[in-house]
Structures are given as structure tokens and as C-alpha cells.
Amino acid sequence: PxxxxxxxxxxxxxxxxxxxxxxxxxxxxxxxxxxxxxxxxxxxxxxxxxxxxxxxxxxxxxxxxxxxxxxxxxxxxxxxxxxxxxxxxxxxxxxxxxxxxxxxxxxxxxxxxxxxxxxxxxxxxxxxxxxxxxxxxxxxxxxxxxxxxxxxxxxxxxxxxxxxxxxxxxxxxxxxxxxxxxxxxxxxxxxxxxxxxxxxxxxxxxxxxxxxxxxxxxxxxxxxxxxxxxxxxxxxxxxxxxxxxxxxxxMNCRVYLEFEVCGKPMGSIFETHGERPMRVYAASEVPIARIEVIRNGEPWAHAEPNQLEVEFKIDDPRAEPAWYYARVTRADGLLTWSSPIWVD
Ligand SMILES: [Zn+2]
Ligand SMILES: [Zn+2]
CATH class of the missing domain: 3.20.20.140 (Metal-dependent hydrolases)
Structure with missing residues (x-):
């Protein structure tokens, strides 16, 4: 890579x-x-x-x-x-x-x-x-x-x-x-x-x-x-x-985390008028209990995989400006947060 x-x-x-x-x-x-x-x-x-x-x-x-x-x-x-x-x-x-x-x-x-x-x-x-x-x-x-x-x-x-x-x-x-x-x-x-x-x-x-x-x-x-x-x-x-x-x-747990919107990595700010595919990928030594995507400050989508490695994909059909970030909760309660992505 x-x-x-x-x-x-x-x-x-x-x-x-x-x-x-x-x-x-x-x-x-x-x-x-x-x-x-x-x-x-x-x-x-x-x-x-x-x-x-x-x-x-x-x-x-x-x-x-x-x-x-x-x-x-x-x-x-x-x-x-x-x-x-x-x-x-x-x-x-x-x-x-x-x-x-x-x-x-x-x-x-x-x-x-x-x-x-x-x-x-x-x-x-x-x-x-x-x-x-x-x-x-x-x-x-x-x-x-x-x-x-x-x-x-x-x-x-x-x-x-x-x-x-x-x-x-x-x-x-x-x-x-x-x-x-x-x-x-x-x-x-x-x-x-x-x-x-x-x-x-x-x-x-x-x-x-x-x-x-x-x-x-x-x-x-x-x-x-x-x-x-x-x-x-x-x-x-x-x-x-x-x-x-x-x-x-x-929280000092070394969870590997990728978060992308339209293929753009966390921290990005960009404009799009088309589709808004989103991908969260997480891997951890302790099972991942929950993955959430927060949209404009509200809980929006989640999965409860209970696996060590997870890929979670979702589309936002709405075309208005929005910001998103991912929150990952391990089975031991420790949290990881992606930086947000802003779609203007
Ligand atoms: Zn201080
Ligand atoms: Zn200080």
C-alpha cells in the first residue's frame, strides 16, 4: 500500500x-x-x-x-x-x-x-x-x-x-x-x-x-x-x-480502521452530486461488537458483527450536504472513532 x-x-x-x-x-x-x-x-x-x-x-x-x-x-x-x-x-x-x-x-x-x-x-x-x-x-x-x-x-x-x-x-x-x-x-x-x-x-x-x-x-x-x-x-x-x-x-486499543465515502478517506472534504457509497473496514484482536456511522451528528446506520474483521458498506441516497464518521465498539467496550468526512 x-x-x-x-x-x-x-x-x-x-x-x-x-x-x-x-x-x-x-x-x-x-x-x-x-x-x-x-x-x-x-x-x-x-x-x-x-x-x-x-x-x-x-x-x-x-x-x-x-x-x-x-x-x-x-x-x-x-x-x-x-x-x-x-x-x-x-x-x-x-x-x-x-x-x-x-x-x-x-x-x-x-x-x-x-x-x-x-x-x-x-x-x-x-x-x-x-x-x-x-x-x-x-x-x-x-x-x-x-x-x-x-x-x-x-x-x-x-x-x-x-x-x-x-x-x-x-x-x-x-x-x-x-x-x-x-x-x-x-x-x-x-x-x-x-x-x-x-x-x-x-x-x-x-x-x-x-x-x-x-x-x-x-x-x-x-x-x-x-x-x-x-x-x-x-x-x-x-x-x-x-x-x-x-x-x-x-482508547489505546489498536483497532485498524478505514472509513471512506465515494472512495475518499477520512478527513476528506469534497462535493458530489452522484451516489454516496460508504465503506467501513475494521480489524481488531478483540471481537468488534458494533460499528456505527453517524450522519450530521445523529446515529444513522449500524451493524453488530461480533467478528475480528468487518467490512460494512452502505449508501446514503440523500443528496444534501452531510458529514459522517464511524464509531467502532469492541466487545470489551473500548471505542475507536474515525475522523469525519464532509460532503458539501
Ligand atoms: Zn489541558
Ligand atoms: Zn494536558
Missing amino acids: SERLFWGDLHCHTFFGDGLRCPEELCAFARDEAFLDIFALAEHSELLSDRQWEYFVGVMNDFNEPGWFVTLVGFEWTSHRWGHRNLYYPGAQGPLLRCNHPEQGQLECVYETAREHKALVIPHHSANVTMGVDWRLGHDPEVERLVEIHSVWGNSEQSKEAGNPYPIRTLGGERSGQHVIDALRMNRRFGFIGGGDIHDGRPGDELHHLQTLPEAYRLLSRQGIMAVFAPDLSREAIFRALWNRHCYAT
Whole structure:
């Protein structure tokens, strides 16, 4: 095939912020123990000095080895007002922005810097009351192209009432209107990634969700990771694939997933006036209990195959503009989500 699938986690905290272990240990763990192909730290920028940021950038570049292990340079901008955003640069460096800095506290500043550097801005745990994202406060479609739909904090896809088995339960729980599906309904064109947002020093293989102390950790979920389709394992190819939303999210279960509409892969935006054939292909080491296709935010088609490998085909006879994504549920309850496809 012209593309391969790579696994990664772009969201990890360190000893320099509010997590455990130092950048080198985290890179080595992600690569050698969790067997990830792609990795980034996303430390709270507000907790880093300029010197520490330089050191982080150096470590990330040292660990970047095309063909083996790709790292990205990034950080977390931790505004409780505008919502937490992670920013990732396409190349070997970029400036650090802090939300408590007088000139860097506005969301527009994050977008401006991202536009200037062709960087990606990724909101996360959007549904949360304390740390979440009020979608009405701003968006830049050029650089805000992905959303982290799942992490140890839980799942922001949709509300508990709508059927989310892993809603965010800490820090005030969920606020309605802040789910990823609400953003998609506002015509945000977000591809999906899963992330760790881990603080326990074990990116890609966290143990947070098994911890009983501190108290709040009892309410955490299993971490998310992302899968990226790219022609090769280089920083350029991975970044381009992410930019094109050619990626998907899982709850750290390595389900293989393809989703196509009219033969176009996940993340695509295109126009058609003809037939709309759709294909979901999934393979997993644990039986696939359910495959669903969500159309314009509503459950639309599903199958319950209970098999390790499934191909599900369906046509949408309606010709109006629509967006679709696939959700796969394994027999053990773990979820995987394709990035959406938009037919205009
Ligand atoms: Zn955050
Ligand atoms: Zn974080």
C-alpha cells in the first residue's frame, strides 16, 4: 500500500510541569515500552521557563529519528477562560506562548502564531466544566483542524445522555453544548485524535485509570492514542497527514480502521452530486461488537458483527450536504472513532 498506519500520543506532561519523569525518560518510554511511533510532550507552557522550553525543544529534536520514532515540538496553552489548546509546530522549533502572559492570553494570539508557523492548534477535554472549551468563543479553521476527543479525563464526543459510556467525571463533570459533536454541528471541521494527557510518566501505557489515589483519579478513563495514515514515518509526512485529518482516535486499543465515502478517506472534504457509497473496514484482536456511522451528528446506520474483521458498506441516497464518521465498539467496550468526512 502507498500508506502505512502509525500510532502516537501527542499529549504528555512532565516533572517540569505537573507530571512525572523528565522529557528523555518520557520519549524513551513512549518509544521502547509503549511502542509508539509518534510522540510529543505538551507541557503547560505557563509552568516552563524560557530555558526549560529550549531544553524541551532540544530533547524532542534529538529523539526524532525518521523511519523509527517521530517527535513533534509542542506545548499546552492552559487557559481556563478560552479552553485548553495544544499547539504543535511542523518543524524543529517555535515560540512558547503562555496564557498568563499579558500579550499571550487571548485565543487569537494562539491562532496568529499558529498561522504564522503553519502549526496545528488542538483543543482537548472540551466537554469539561472547569477546563473545557466554549466553542462560541473562537475558532480558526485554517489551523484548528483537529480535536482530541478522548484522554484519561474521559470522552468529549457526546453527552452521557446521548450514550457516551466514558463522560468526563472530574473537575465539575460535563457541560452541555461543549461536546465535539456540538462543534461539528457548528460546522467546525475537526479530525479526531486520542491523547494521553497523562501525568504518570507512562505515555502510551498509563496506569492512571487503575489508581485509587488521589481520590479524583478514581474517575479517570483509559488514555486515548491516535492512529495516522502516512506514506512514511517522517516528521513532514506525519505532520502533513495530521494537517489533512488523515488520522483517527482510539482508547489505546489498536483497532485498524478505514472509513471512506465515494472512495475518499477520512478527513476528506469534497462535493458530489452522484451516489454516496460508504465503506467501513475494521480489524481488531478483540471481537468488534458494533460499528456505527453517524450522519450530521445523529446515529444513522449500524451493524453488530461480533467478528475480528468487518467490512460494512452502505449508501446514503440523500443528496444534501452531510458529514459522517464511524464509531467502532469492541466487545470489551473500548471505542475507536474515525475522523469525519464532509460532503458539501
Ligand atoms: Zn489541558
Ligand atoms: Zn494536558
